[in-house]
Structures are given as C-alpha cells and as structure tokens.
Amino acid sequence: MTTSIIGFPRIGENRELKFNTEKYWRNEITEDDLQTAAKDLRAKHWQLLKYAGIDEIPSNDFSFFDTTLDTAYLFNIVPDAVKQLNLSQLDRYFALARGYQGDKGDIKALPMKKWFNTNYHYLVPQFYEDTDIKLSDTKIFDEYQEAKDAGIQTRPVIVGPFTLLSLSEFHDSKPEAFVDKLVAAYQGVFEKLAAQGAEWIQLDEPELVKDVIGESYDLFKKVYQDLLKNKAGLKVLIQTYFGDVRDVYEDLIDLPVEGIGLDFHEGRKTLELVKSGFPDDKILYAGVVNGKNIWRNHYEDTINLLKSLPVKNLVISTSCSLLHVPFTIENEEFPEEIKQHFAFAKEKLSELVELQAILDGKDKDAEARNKKLFEKPRVTENPKVHERVAALNDDSFVRHPSLEQRAEIQKKEFNLPLLPTTTIGSFPQTKEVKRTRAQFRKHEISQEEYDKFIAGHIDEWLKWQEDIGLDVLVHGEFERNDMVEYFGQNLEGYLFSKNGWVQSYGTRGVKPPIIWGDVARDKPITVKWSKYAQSKTDKLVKGMLTGPVTILNWSFPREDISQRESTIQIALAIQDEVLDLEKNGIKIIQIDEAALREKLPLRKTDWYSEYLDWAVPAFRLVHSKVKPTTQIHTHMCYSEFTDIIPAIQNMDADVISFEASRSNLEILDALQQEHFKLQVGPGVYDIHSPRIPSVDEIKNTIHKIIEKVPEGKVWINPDCGLKTRGVKEAKASVENLTQAAKEVRAEVKEEL
Known part of the structure; x- marks a missing residue:
C-alpha cells in the first residue's frame, strides 16, 4: 500500500508565486528573479511532500498561470501573432494568458473558461489549420530534472491528449486532423523523460468523466490506440477526476497502461465499476481523500471502501489535485474545537499517510482520534431557518x-x-x-x-x-x-x-x-x-x-x-x-x-x-x-x-x-x-x-x-x-x- 497525490497548490503557503509574478509584471524584478523564486517554491513543495511521507510525488503540476496553457505552449499550439512578438519565451507565454498591448504588437488574451466543475479557470488552446505541433518548450523536462537533482524521483504530470483536444477550439479544422502530430509530440515527451531517468508519466484525462459517446468516443479510441504503441519504456498513469468513467471503463482497463486513477468521491459509479472487475496487472490509484473540500476524511468509511475493492495493486490518493483547497490549516486562528474538523492541502497529506498506516495495522491511535471526531454532530441548527424553508410552496418561486x-x-x-x-x-x-x-x-x-x-x-x-x-x-x-x-x-x-x-x-x-x-x-x-x-x-x-x-x-x-x-x-x-x-x-x-x-x-x-x-x-x-x-x-x-x-x-x-x-x-x-x-x-x-x-x-x-x-x-x-x-486602464476602457x-x-x- 502506497500513497500519492494528483497535484499540489502552486501559489505557495503565503501566495509567494502571486506576489513575485505580479512584481515581474510591474517590472519590479527581473525574469531571472522570478524564475529563481519559482524554483525555490517548487523545491520547498517537493521536500514538504517527501517529509510528509507521500510515496509518489508529482512534478510539472506547477504553473506560472495555467497547466492547460503550459501544455499548449509545450506543443507549439500558439497563434502566429504571438510567436512573432519580439519578446522572451516567458513574456510570449504571458501574452497568451493576459494579452499584450505595446510597441511590439497588440494581442488579445486566449479565451478563459471554468475547469470542469470548479472555480479554477483554464486558458483555451486555439488550433488553426496551419498549427504546427511539435516540442517547443522544456518546462516539463526542466522541472523533472530539478527534483531529480534534489534527490526526489517524481512522476511528471501533463494534461492528456484527449482532454487537450476536447477542451480546445478549432478554427477551419477538426480535432482528428491533429491526432497524428499530437501523438508524435507526446511520444517525444515520453522519450525525453525516459532518457532523463523518469519511470512514470501522469496523463490527466478528466474529460473521460463526461459523456464520452459518438465522435468523442472515437477520438479517445484513436488517440490512445496510437499513443501507447510507443511509451519509450515509461509507465503510464491515466488519471481521471471529478466523476466516474462509466462510458469508457472497459476500454480504459484494457489499455496497455500501468496505472489508472479513479475518483471515489465524485464518481458515483466508480465503486460499482471497480467491483465489476479490475486487472491484476494494473495499479488502481484510488481517489478517496476529497481534493475539493476542507472537511476531515471519515477514516472508517474510507477504510471500509478500500477493503471492499477487489484490487491487487492499490495506491491511496486524492480525488483530484489539491490545487482546489488552501495550503494549510496551521496558519488559521480557529478555536481547536473547530479547527480539528478541517484538512487543507498539507493536512490531507497526513490523512493519506494515516490511512495507509491504519490499513497496514500500524496506527490505531489515528483511527481512534478520527472516530471520536465523528461521534457527535458538529452543527447547531437554527429552528427559524428550518421553519422558513418548510413554509415555502410553489408560488414562493414565481414572480408576477x-x-x-x-x-x-x-x-x-x-x-x-x-x-x-x-x-x-x-x-x-x-x-x-x-x-x-x-x-x-x-x-x-x-x-x-x-x-x-x-x-x-x-x-x-x-x-x-x-x-x-x-x-x-x-x-x-x-x-x-x-x-x-x-x-x-x-x-x-x-x-x-x-x-x-x-x-x-x-x-x-x-x-x-x-x-x-x-x-x-x-x-x-x-x-x-x-x-x-x-x-x-x-x-x-x-x-x-x-x-x-x-x-x-x-x-x-x-x-x-x-x-x-x-x-x-x-x-x-x-x-x-x-x-x-x-x-x-x-x-x-x-x-x-x-x-x-x-x-x-x-x-x-x-x-x-x-x-x-x-x-x-x-x-x-x-x-x-x-x-x-x-x-x-x-x-x-x-x-x-x-x-x-x-x-x-x-x-x-x-x-x-x-x-x-x-x-x-x-x-x-x-x-x-x-x-x-x-x-x-x-x-x-x-x-x-x-x-x-x-x-x-x-x-x-x-x-x-x-x-x-x-x-x-x-x-x-x-x-x-x-x-x-488599475484605475488608468479601467477608466480609459469604460470611457471608450x-x-x-x-x-x-x-x-x-x-x-x-
């Protein structure tokens, strides 16, 4: 039994990334200063995960703006007008995210949409008929090497090809037209990471929890049929979250991959699907610690669920990236009787490790403490509120x-x-x-x-x-x-x-x-x-x-x-x-x-x-x-x-x-x-x-x-x-x- 997470908050315990990035935008620090601050932050987070006891640690879950944008940038999915800007690589990246207006050009920012059912936003990649997909950035390789040099073997993470294509917009073209080149580019990533010494790669495919039918299903089949022909010796984890994969479960477990990540929190049918059969030659990454809410995990329920799984190889994980919760409860001033009910990102690491220990029969104290926490109701109810709700009728919801x-x-x-x-x-x-x-x-x-x-x-x-x-x-x-x-x-x-x-x-x-x-x-x-x-x-x-x-x-x-x-x-x-x-x-x-x-x-x-x-x-x-x-x-x-x-x-x-x-x-x-x-x-x-x-x-x-x-x-x-x-730009825009x-x-x- 081992532990892992899908991703970790990148803004920092005290929002260090935010403040340094905004200083860079205001020309208060140099690009080298920003890159150094980001490198220090990544190292700090990897060390935190290591000393918390997490067995499998991700890399490339860091981003200056958005990981979907990072993936598009990696594969040269960048409008020509941005490529032609006489700017540094980083500034062209920020031009895609924020727009650019200056003596070197006038660029509108990429469209921005909600990331599935969260309050996180992703930048929408734009494909044109002449989009030339190829490796054009080194971020994923650089960050893997940073961790390796620090003595930490990580699992590089990247948005998977099916999700990337599904979330993108296509101008005078269709997703199918780019499958071959995109697959080749992903295989290029596999080869470079393998040459660096990587053992695993995590392909995030949350799109698989949606309705994968018709053309969408055909695209999924085509992408993975071609992609997995050459893994360059890497082990592949297909990671899903935010729901269950009922439309593709049988196809997924038949793929020649080593790991499959499933969400047991929001995936209503995930338990039923796994109980219908899971291959002995694959590892199930079980997302049992809620990555989207801040309440303590109910250990007894989670352990009963894990014990019910007919799975030979199991990794305990989060239901999604911890990007969606705050960094740590340690910096909060709640009374202890309230604080004990919360688990932010750092505390969820401890929950994973404690669950692992309980399942291994090594931490009865943690199990007892958790059980006591759930023995009495937390909330004091307000009778007046319940009376108002009970008094509502159909006409209460109609305006005349x-x-x-x-x-x-x-x-x-x-x-x-x-x-x-x-x-x-x-x-x-x-x-x-x-x-x-x-x-x-x-x-x-x-x-x-x-x-x-x-x-x-x-x-x-x-x-x-x-x-x-x-x-x-x-x-x-x-x-x-x-x-x-x-x-x-x-x-x-x-x-x-x-x-x-x-x-x-x-x-x-x-x-x-x-x-x-x-x-x-x-x-x-x-x-x-x-x-x-x-x-x-x-x-x-x-x-x-x-x-x-x-x-x-x-x-x-x-x-x-x-x-x-x-x-x-x-x-x-x-x-x-x-x-x-x-x-x-x-x-x-x-x-x-x-x-x-x-x-x-x-x-x-x-x-x-x-x-x-x-x-x-x-x-x-x-x-x-x-x-x-x-x-x-x-x-x-x-x-x-x-x-x-x-x-x-x-x-x-x-x-x-x-x-x-x-x-x-x-x-x-x-x-x-x-x-x-x-x-x-x-x-x-x-x-x-x-x-x-x-x-x-x-x-x-x-x-x-x-x-x-x-x-x-x-x-x-x-x-x-x-x-x-800012005041100046707000006033000028509204006046126009x-x-x-x-x-x-x-x-x-x-x-x-």
Missing part, C-alpha cells in the same frame, strides 16, 4: 407579473436610451482601498474615519460615471473584499479563514468562506452604501448582490446536508436583502450568479435532475417578491452557457449580462436560436486583460451584437467587474465603451 409585462412597466419607469450603458459593479481595488479596509478591520481607524473614506471614493467614482455619460451607475463596492466572502461575513452560519487562499486563475486567488451551520441574515448588508450612492445622483444606481448559487458554489459547503437545502437557506437570506434595497429606493438590483454553471453535473443527463431543477428556482426565490417596477439584473462569466440558455431564461431576471468577448460572442447564436426573451448585456471587452480596447474595436463588437439581438434588448457593459484592474455606445446609438437612430 410576466417578464413581458414587467418590461413595458420598467421601460416607462426608467426611460433609458437605446443601448443603455453600465458596468458590472466593482471598480479598482487600489492599494489605498485595501489598506484602509485592513486598518478598519484591525481597529486602527474609527468607523467614522472609515465611512468618510468609503463615501469619498463613492462620490469620486459617481462623478466620473456621470461625467463620461454612463446611463446606470454603480457605487463601486469599495467596502467589499470579495463578492462571496463579504456576504458570508454578514450572514449567520459562516466561518472565515485568515489565509485560506485558493487559485482561481493566474495570480488571482479567492478565499472561500466555510459554511459551518444554518445560514440566515439578521441585519441589512448592502443597503447603507447603495442608499448613500443613490442619494448622491439623479441617475439610477444598481444595488449589487451575489446570488445564492454562487455563494454556495464559491464557499466550502457543508457535507451533512444537501447542496439544495443549503442554497435555499442562502436564497431566503438574500431575498431579505433584495426587499430591503427595494424599500430604500433602489430600483435596479443586480444579483450575480457568476458560478451558476460551476456545479453543473459533467454529464448532460444529470443537468436538470441533479442540479438545475433546484439551482434555478433558488435564484427565482431571491427576487420573487419584488415589485414589477424593480428591475432585476444578473451576471454570469467565464463558463460555457450556450447549452443551458433555456435554464437561464427560466431564472426570470429582467436583464442578464454575460462574459462574451473572450469567447468571440459565440453565445449570441444560442440566444438567437432559443428566441431569448430577456434583455442582455454581452460583455464588449475583456476585463481580465490590462489591454485597453479602442472605441472602434468596441463599436465593431456592438454592431456584431445587434446583428443577432434586437438593439432594444441590448445593454452595453464590460465582461465583468473592474476590481482587479461609453463613447462607442453613443456613436452606435446615433447610427442606429439614423437608420431608424
């Missing part, structure tokens, strides 16, 4: 009157121009804003001083919005640290870590709150500053809220009740906030559901029966009681929404804004095809890049939008909130957006 009737009422109420302009909500969170919030949190400044600072920022940005001619304003959210954490801090039932950062994309980290008990709201959360902002202008100011599904999906959820029940509790709390905003004169309320798709089952057959049938009604519950004159907006970003348009329409908001620019406005065809009734605001520029779009560029985007959506139903807005951008909308508005009126 109909969408069409509300649209006419609101048109008269607001008298907005054609193509109304707005932003998604937040404005730049400058160092001054963050410092002042921290000072207030540490009681270094008074409530009066803090309120004066926030009010001053709101005043300044309201005036700027009025000056440039935005139609619907926002207060900027300067009082908020994070769109979920802020609400959690003001709701009963939540806990907050001090350093529980998790990578979302690139250097962007989030600190998910922990749902500890029943959720309720005992006081207004956002009313104070929304009411203040509205009092300072004659223009409409949006109230800004986060929706219940996103709050649930971007938190670490409870495991003792269903996600549906937890989400309904949150929805009732946010409903109270919506009604308070309405009572205080806020006529437009945006309820963001950025993460609606995040927990969508990976198999389409489960979409409605296991998720959308409660997630969509939970959103409707939030706004079901508002007046017809109150306009409800929602926002969604960085996921694929084209295939759930009917469900989105069923949310019954009045206006929805989508991320659209990085995905080339592909959602417009789906909206047109489904005869979408809601007003829409497809993002007209990408805020996750520092690049500033020109007026003409935005005008062209607006024209593309109104070719497919009637201009009377279109709003003009950025892709997402502006909190991560506003000017572009005015010019297109005039052109449309002339045509009419």
Whole structure:
C-alpha cells in the first residue's frame, strides 16, 4: 500500500508565486528573479511532500498561470501573432494568458473558461489549420530534472491528449486532423523523460468523466490506440477526476497502461465499476481523500471502501489535485474545537499517510482520534431557518407579473436610451482601498474615519460615471473584499479563514468562506452604501448582490446536508436583502450568479435532475417578491452557457449580462436560436486583460451584437467587474465603451 497525490497548490503557503509574478509584471524584478523564486517554491513543495511521507510525488503540476496553457505552449499550439512578438519565451507565454498591448504588437488574451466543475479557470488552446505541433518548450523536462537533482524521483504530470483536444477550439479544422502530430509530440515527451531517468508519466484525462459517446468516443479510441504503441519504456498513469468513467471503463482497463486513477468521491459509479472487475496487472490509484473540500476524511468509511475493492495493486490518493483547497490549516486562528474538523492541502497529506498506516495495522491511535471526531454532530441548527424553508410552496418561486409585462412597466419607469450603458459593479481595488479596509478591520481607524473614506471614493467614482455619460451607475463596492466572502461575513452560519487562499486563475486567488451551520441574515448588508450612492445622483444606481448559487458554489459547503437545502437557506437570506434595497429606493438590483454553471453535473443527463431543477428556482426565490417596477439584473462569466440558455431564461431576471468577448460572442447564436426573451448585456471587452480596447474595436463588437439581438434588448457593459484592474486602464476602457455606445446609438437612430 502506497500513497500519492494528483497535484499540489502552486501559489505557495503565503501566495509567494502571486506576489513575485505580479512584481515581474510591474517590472519590479527581473525574469531571472522570478524564475529563481519559482524554483525555490517548487523545491520547498517537493521536500514538504517527501517529509510528509507521500510515496509518489508529482512534478510539472506547477504553473506560472495555467497547466492547460503550459501544455499548449509545450506543443507549439500558439497563434502566429504571438510567436512573432519580439519578446522572451516567458513574456510570449504571458501574452497568451493576459494579452499584450505595446510597441511590439497588440494581442488579445486566449479565451478563459471554468475547469470542469470548479472555480479554477483554464486558458483555451486555439488550433488553426496551419498549427504546427511539435516540442517547443522544456518546462516539463526542466522541472523533472530539478527534483531529480534534489534527490526526489517524481512522476511528471501533463494534461492528456484527449482532454487537450476536447477542451480546445478549432478554427477551419477538426480535432482528428491533429491526432497524428499530437501523438508524435507526446511520444517525444515520453522519450525525453525516459532518457532523463523518469519511470512514470501522469496523463490527466478528466474529460473521460463526461459523456464520452459518438465522435468523442472515437477520438479517445484513436488517440490512445496510437499513443501507447510507443511509451519509450515509461509507465503510464491515466488519471481521471471529478466523476466516474462509466462510458469508457472497459476500454480504459484494457489499455496497455500501468496505472489508472479513479475518483471515489465524485464518481458515483466508480465503486460499482471497480467491483465489476479490475486487472491484476494494473495499479488502481484510488481517489478517496476529497481534493475539493476542507472537511476531515471519515477514516472508517474510507477504510471500509478500500477493503471492499477487489484490487491487487492499490495506491491511496486524492480525488483530484489539491490545487482546489488552501495550503494549510496551521496558519488559521480557529478555536481547536473547530479547527480539528478541517484538512487543507498539507493536512490531507497526513490523512493519506494515516490511512495507509491504519490499513497496514500500524496506527490505531489515528483511527481512534478520527472516530471520536465523528461521534457527535458538529452543527447547531437554527429552528427559524428550518421553519422558513418548510413554509415555502410553489408560488414562493414565481414572480408576477410576466417578464413581458414587467418590461413595458420598467421601460416607462426608467426611460433609458437605446443601448443603455453600465458596468458590472466593482471598480479598482487600489492599494489605498485595501489598506484602509485592513486598518478598519484591525481597529486602527474609527468607523467614522472609515465611512468618510468609503463615501469619498463613492462620490469620486459617481462623478466620473456621470461625467463620461454612463446611463446606470454603480457605487463601486469599495467596502467589499470579495463578492462571496463579504456576504458570508454578514450572514449567520459562516466561518472565515485568515489565509485560506485558493487559485482561481493566474495570480488571482479567492478565499472561500466555510459554511459551518444554518445560514440566515439578521441585519441589512448592502443597503447603507447603495442608499448613500443613490442619494448622491439623479441617475439610477444598481444595488449589487451575489446570488445564492454562487455563494454556495464559491464557499466550502457543508457535507451533512444537501447542496439544495443549503442554497435555499442562502436564497431566503438574500431575498431579505433584495426587499430591503427595494424599500430604500433602489430600483435596479443586480444579483450575480457568476458560478451558476460551476456545479453543473459533467454529464448532460444529470443537468436538470441533479442540479438545475433546484439551482434555478433558488435564484427565482431571491427576487420573487419584488415589485414589477424593480428591475432585476444578473451576471454570469467565464463558463460555457450556450447549452443551458433555456435554464437561464427560466431564472426570470429582467436583464442578464454575460462574459462574451473572450469567447468571440459565440453565445449570441444560442440566444438567437432559443428566441431569448430577456434583455442582455454581452460583455464588449475583456476585463481580465490590462489591454485597453479602442472605441472602434468596441463599436465593431456592438454592431456584431445587434446583428443577432434586437438593439432594444441590448445593454452595453464590460465582461465583468473592474476590481482587479488599475484605475488608468479601467477608466480609459469604460470611457471608450461609453463613447462607442453613443456613436452606435446615433447610427442606429439614423437608420431608424
């Protein structure tokens, strides 16, 4: 019995990678400085894994931005415009991730989408007819050699060819056209690693837990039939996660590979599949320690599961990469009676080692301690919350009157121009804003001083919005640290870590709150500053809220009740906030559901029966009681929404804004095809890049939008909130957006 993990957090215990990378982007350190910091961080993590007792340690799970991007870069899957930039290898890599605008060129960043059912984002590789696949980078080999030189034999990790092809976008071509060259490139990786002394390679194939049927199944068969003809003497682990492999299990266990990694946490049929038979000549990497949540493993249940497996060769592993949980509980200040229930990444290493020891009959104390932890309930229930949930009926989830009737009422109420302009909500969170919030949190400044600072920022940005001619304003959210954490801090039932950062994309980290008990709201959360902002202008100011599904999906959820029940509790709390905003004169309320798709089952057959049938009604519950004159907006970003348009329409908001620019406005065809009734605001520029779009560029985007959506139903807005951008680039971009909308508005009126 041995232990392994699929991957480890790369941002560092204290987010060292984030801070050093951002220093490099600001030209405060050199590329050599950044590479040295990254090398030191990798060495530290390998040593940590070794001394924790993990037997099989991965390498190349590190990345400066994203491992899917790393894989594309390794194989020269890079647009010609980026290859031609007169920049270093690393800067060309960052140009793909962030875009580039300068005297050496003007490059848009690659599209960015959610990584399966997580809050991590990957960069979408782009294949063109003339894409020349070949080895063009050395990262995977360099990092293996670093570990080897440090005396640690690692298992290099890379995104598998089937998943790489399945997640990519193809222009004037199809995946099948690239199989031969891609297979040859992967075999080239095998040969170089084998020559360096590697024994194993891990091919991450999470795409295999989705519906692998038809052309997808044929692609999988073709790729692996060819790939495994030449392994160069390496042992191959095909690693899956986030679900089960029911469509390809028989094919998978027949492949000439040495290891197969399966998820026993999210894979509902994994145990059943393995019990149907598993080859004696292969090693099962059993993902039994949850890599996506932070609760302690229940040893008794896990050991019973492992003992039930009819498997000769077994490795105990995590259900997925530990990238999705914080680094360690050691840096937290929770009381011990709470702390003992949590296992972050470092603690999960100990869980693996303890499980191994218990199975080997060597650690009865660990087994006894764990058993005692689960003997009594953790949560104190709130009877009032349960009474509210029990009192709900079908009409609780329906808003009256109909969408069409509300649209006419609101048109008269607001008298907005054609193509109304707005932003998604937040404005730049400058160092001054963050410092002042921290000072207030540490009681270094008074409530009066803090309120004066926030009010001053709101005043300044309201005036700027009025000056440039935005139609619907926002207060900027300067009082908020994070769109979920802020609400959690003001709701009963939540806990907050001090350093529980998790990578979302690139250097962007989030600190998910922990749902500890029943959720309720005992006081207004956002009313104070929304009411203040509205009092300072004659223009409409949006109230800004986060929706219940996103709050649930971007938190670490409870495991003792269903996600549906937890989400309904949150929805009732946010409903109270919506009604308070309405009572205080806020006529437009945006309820963001950025993460609606995040927990969508990976198999389409489960979409409605296991998720959308409660997630969509939970959103409707939030706004079901508002007046017809109150306009409800929602926002969604960085996921694929084209295939759930009917469900989105069923949310019954009045206006929805989508991320659209990085995905080339592909959602417009789906909206047109489904005869979408809601007003829409497809993002007209990408805020996750520092690049500033020109007026003409935005005008062209607006024209593309109104070719497919009637201009009377279109709003003009950025892709997402502006909190991560600098002041200069945020203002310049929104000013160009506003000017572009005015010019297109005039052109449309002339045509009419």
